[in-house]
Amino acid sequence: DWTMGSFIDQTCEEVRQQVGDDHVILGLSGGVDSSVAAALLHKAIGDQLTCVFVNNGLLRSNEAETVQRVFGDNFHVKLKYVDASTRFLKKLKGVTDPERKRKIIGNEFVRVFEDATKQLTRGKKSKFKFLAQGTLYPDVIESVAIGGNPASLIKSHHNVGGLPKNMKFKLVEPLRQLFKDEVREVGAQLGLPKEIVQRQPFPGPGLAVRILGEITKERLRILREADAIVVAEMKASDWYYRVWQSFAALLPVRSVGVMGDERTYAQTIAVRIVESQDGMTADWVRLPYDVLAKISSRIINEVKGVNRVCYDISSKPPATIEWE
Numbered sequence: 001d002w003t004m005g006s007f008i009d010q011t012c013e014e015v016r017q018q019v020g021d022d023h024v025i026l027g028l029s030g031g032v033d034s035s036v037a038a039a040l041l042h043k044a045i046g047d048q049l050t051c052v053f054v055n056n057g058l059l060r061s062n063e064a065e066t067v068q069r070v071f072g073d074n075f076h077v078k079l080k081y082v083d084a085s086t087r088f089l090k091k092l093k094g095v096t097d098p099e100r101k102r103k104i105i106g107n108e109f110v111r112v113f114e115d116a117t118k119q120l121t122r123g124k125k126s127k128f129k130f131l132a133q134g135t136l137y138p139d140v141i142e143s144v145a146i147g148g149n150p151a152s153l154i155k156s157h158h159n160v161g162g163l164p165k166n167m168k169f170k171l172v173e174p175l176r177q178l179f180k181d182e183v184r185e186v187g188a189q190l191g192l193p194k195e196i197v198q199r200q201p202f203p204g205p206g207l208a209v210r211i212l213g214e215i216t217k218e219r220l221r222i223l224r225e226a227d228a229i230v231v232a233e234m235k236a237s238d239w240y241y242r243v244w245q246s247f248a249a250l251l252p253v254r255s256v257g258v259m260g261d262e263r264t265y266a267q268t269i270a271v272r273i274v275e276s277q278d279g280m281t282a283d284w285v286r287l288p289y290d291v292l293a294k295i296s297s298r299i300i301n302e303v304k305g306v307n308r309v310c311y312d313i314s315s316k317p318p319a320t321i322e323w324e
């Protein structure tokens, strides 16, 4: 499409003007916005861009690998991968309160990002003068109109958004005139794969907002395996790209089941599949029973420690999309 093509050319030119010979750092989450921002900036300024990808230990299966493959191997973007999972999981040990989980994750993210930036600049002349963000037009409007909207505050806090206050960066926000569908189009034109540009939203605090109760390595393992099955079956049945979100959540409930002659006492997975325009309201998807049946039987047969799968048939409001 010529409109997005000329947007790309014009924005690259503007970014070059703004940045000059200086260096830019960008927190890459693997979501649509930061990914397209990274690809666009890479086209504009090449190696003057460094991306930092933080593994907080709360990622879905294969997420870190996908980002490294797409941006490191394919695009040759300068990418610093920080495995901070131990740090995050230590801080989250024993914590069950959802707001405390969010606070811990938000604070720890800022620390890890600062440490990474310091390490990247140590002993070098080229300090990062600019911080790039994948801010979209609706985010710009929202932050102007925010008026104490707690949902927006939570979101900005946990996205790579509200970053280091005591680090003096100038901002580069190449997507701030675009809506989501335009961002996806720009991403596609820049050569990003469909699995990135059409991906469903995933919250900054990651699987922490899909595990009720304590976050442990074992519970993360269970949720990751169950979630990977939901995603795989949604893609196989051609439903994945037709819904807003489809994922698994791990409930804080164990119940009795049978397996052969054995009595089991195992965990419960909730499957959440919703349609929505903007995440503010949502309805559960009337998925065909055979797709649900496949998801359920695969999770119960393949994920050790689960003996029950429920389908969430609540709309938002009053339920939220995530389970936390």
Ligand code: XMP
Pocket: 154, 155, 158, 159, 201, 202, 203, 204, 205, 209, 245, 279, 280, 316, 319, 320, 321, 322, 323
């Ligand atoms: P809820 O659960 O509040 O979620 O109905 C609405 C939408 O927002 C996403 N979400 C987040 N996204 N950081 C994000 O970037 C967050 O902290 C966060 N919490 C929820 C959620 O996935 C859904 O699409």
